[in-house]
Structures are given as C-alpha cells and as structure tokens.
Amino acid sequence: MADPMKIRAQLQGDVADVKILIFHPMETGLRKDGVTGQPVPMHFIQTLTATHNGRTVLEAQWSQAVSKNPFLNFRVRGAKPGDKIMVGWVDNRGDKASIEATLN
C-alpha cells in the first residue's frame, strides 16, 4: 500500500526540522478533464495540524492554491531524541490521514 504521506524529522541541536510530503491532487476546480472536457471538482486539503508529544505546534489552513502533492517544512524548538512529531490533515471532502515520526 502506498502511503498518502511521508515525513522526515531531524534533530538539529534542540530544534526538530520536519519535512512532510502529502500525496493529494489539490484540485482547484478550474482544471478540465483531458478526456471528457468536464471541469474536475475541487478537492483540496483544508486543515493540517502538527503536534509535538501531543501538544499542538502548528495549525495550518490551506486553499486549493497549495501545490499538488503538498510539501511543508516547519521547525519546533525544545525537541529531544524520542520525542514524537505527528502531522494530520483533513480535506474538503472530509478525507483525512496522519503520520508520526520519532526523533532520534
């Protein structure tokens, strides 16, 4: 099964540098289907939340203008080996996914 997300979290001193890649079409609603010529309905991630050991560190809201297969890099201070970083999202259809990484 292909993962809908990838995460890489690296400690640099006491800062966790977190990079995530989400496999999502991020349809704007403006694109036309190549075969039918019909507009492809909007389908995009609206909210994304990141936690550090269960505490919220980042809350994002996105429009359909975030690129397809969204990439996000953020940083969290006060991190140490063994800490857990979790990132989850919900799209405009209510689909959701999340992923967790342990710092080392």
Add this chain to the structure above:
Amino acid sequence: MRRSVLRAVAVAMATAMLQPLQLLAGGWNKAAFDARAVADALKGIGVTATEDSDRIVLKAPEIAENGAIVPLEIASQIPGTEAIYILVDKNPQPLTAVFEFANGAEAFVATRIKMNESSRVRILTRAGGKFYATMREVKVTIGGCGA
C-alpha cells in the same frame, strides 16, 4: 495514482492508525478563503492595518517557470510571531495559506504554491495582535491554476 485509490488509502490509513490527534473542526476560514479581492481576504482574516517589515524574510523565485509549483520559504524575525499568511494578489482567490504557531514552533515555513499569473506575493505575519507585511513580485511563465 488514481484519485479513488488515493482517497481509499487516505481513509484506510486514518482509520488504521487511530491517532489521538485532535484536528480542527470547522477551523477553515471560509469567508477569507472564498474572497476574490485582496481587501476582502484581509477583512476575513481580521486585518485592519499592516506595517511593512523587513524582518519577514521571504525567499521566492524572481521568475517561476511553472506556476503550478512556486516554492516559498518564510521566516519571521518579529518577536512573538503567532501566524504567517500567504496571499497571491492575482490568484482567483488570493488567500492561499494560514499557518498558526504554538508551543515552540518557530515562525518559519517552507511550502509550494500555485500562481495563475505574474503577481505580487503578499506575506503577512501576526505578532502581539498586530499585522506586518512584506511583498514580492513573482513573474510566472506558465500559469498554474488550471494545473
């Protein structure tokens, strides 16, 4: 990957992992994101005035050949920065992303956005209830909103 498969995988993952993560419920600012004019988007965010600041460091390409993938990196050096906002003035809906920081997150974010045409990219930050702004013109060779 087919969209239907992607969706099934995403739902399966979310169900299987049973994460304790609390996701925002209704935390999407529809009024601001639906706004077609920058002024309306700013009103939706609650901005009444902005102060131009060179302490918002924006890395953006001068020329983006592919408007579907425009990389942006934003770091705010304004103490107490709580949020970063990305707006693209000439996109059909200018407000593109909002990032709120808490509990040790640095006021830093890097991501990739779509631009329909050459436009001013407008970055706002919020610190202590005040809004700060920096702007940059980005030229787009091939528009990315139909992508």
